[in-house]
Amino acid sequence: MATEKYYVPEGSPWPVVASVALFITAFGGAHFIQQATAPETFPGAWGKPMFFVGIISLLSIITLWWRDTIKESLGGLHSNQLGISYRQGMLWFIFSEVMFFSAFFGALFYTRWLIVPWLGGAGSNAMTHELLWPNFQAMWPLVKTPDGTTTQAMGAWGLPAINTAILLTSSITLTIAHHALLEGKRARLIAFQAITVALGVFFLCLQVEEYMHAYTHMGLTLHAGIYGSLFFMLTGFHGAHVTIGTIFLLVTLIRVIRGHFDKDNNFAWEAGAWYWHFVDVVWLFLFVVVYWL
Incomplete structure (x- = not known):
C-alpha cells in the first residue's frame, strides 16, 4: 500500500553529477565532430575519449538514480499525490x-x-x-x-x-x-x-x-x-x-x-x-x- 503522505525524497547528488556528465558529453561530442570534420581547425584527438567518458558516466549515473527511484516505489513511499506530480513532470x-x-x-x-x-x-x-x-x-x-x-x-x-x-x-x-x-x-x-x-x-x-x-x-x-x-x-x-x-x-x-x-x-x-x-x-x-x- 502506498503511503497517504506526500513523500519528499532526501537530498540526492544525482542531479548535479548528471549535469556535469551531460556537459562533458556535449562538450566532448561537439569537439569530436569538429575534429572529425575539420582536423586542421581543431587539432588533437581528445574530443572522442571525452565524449565516451561522458556517455559512460551519464549511463552509470542514470542507472544509480533509477535504482533509488525504483526502491522508493517498491517501498510504498509513492502516494497518489506524488504520482500526479510525476505525471505532470513527465x-x-x-x-x-x-x-x-x-x-x-x-x-x-x-x-x-x-x-x-x-x-x-x-x-x-x-x-x-x-x-x-x-x-x-x-x-x-x-x-x-x-x-x-x-x-x-x-x-x-x-x-x-x-x-x-x-x-x-x-x-x-x-x-x-x-x-x-x-x-x-x-x-x-x-x-x-x-x-x-x-x-x-x-x-x-x-x-x-x-x-x-x-x-x-x-x-x-x-x-x-x-x-x-x-x-x-x-x-x-x-x-x-x-x-x-x-x-x-x-x-x-x-x-x-x-x-x-x-x-x-x-x-x-x-x-x-x-x-x-x-x-x-x-x-x-x-x-x-x-x-x-
Whole structure:
C-alpha cells in the first residue's frame, strides 16, 4: 500500500553529477565532430575519449538514480499525490522536447521557404540575388554547396519508408502491451513489449546503414551545405531520442519480468510509453518534411 503522505525524497547528488556528465558529453561530442570534420581547425584527438567518458558516466549515473527511484516505489513511499506530480513532470518534459524539435523544424522552414526564395531573387529580391549569389538556383533540397560540390538528396521510399513502417508498428505493439498491462496479462505484455524494443533496435540499425550510405555513396555529409546540416541535425537528434526511448522500454521490460508493475502502480511504464509515442509522432513529421516534400 502506498503511503497517504506526500513523500519528499532526501537530498540526492544525482542531479548535479548528471549535469556535469551531460556537459562533458556535449562538450566532448561537439569537439569530436569538429575534429572529425575539420582536423586542421581543431587539432588533437581528445574530443572522442571525452565524449565516451561522458556517455559512460551519464549511463552509470542514470542507472544509480533509477535504482533509488525504483526502491522508493517498491517501498510504498509513492502516494497518489506524488504520482500526479510525476505525471505532470513527465508531461512538461515531453512539452520541452516538443519545443526542442520545433526549433529545428523552424530552422528548416525558415531556410526552405524564406531564405532560399530570397537568395533566388523572388519578388523584389532580384538585386539581392545578383549581388550575393548570382549563380544561385532557388530549389530544394540544396544539393549544390557554395564551393561547387554537388551531393544527392536522400529519397523517401527506401530505408526511410521502412523505418517509418517500423516505428508505426512499434506504436501498435506498445499499445497492445499497454492493454495487456491493464488487464493483468503478463505473458502478452512481455511478448509485445519485447517486440517493441526489438523494433527500436532495428530502426537504429537501419539508420546507421542509411548514414553510411549517405556518406560513402551520396556525398551527403555534414559538409553538404545547409541541406546536409539540417538533415543530420533533425535525423540525428531523433535517432538519439529513439535510443533513449529504447533504453527506457528495455528497463521497464526488465521490471515487468521481475513483476514490478500492475494496473494500479505503473507510472514508470506509462512514462516510457508516452515518450515512445512522442518519438513516433516526431518521426512522422520528420519523414514528411525532410524526406518526402
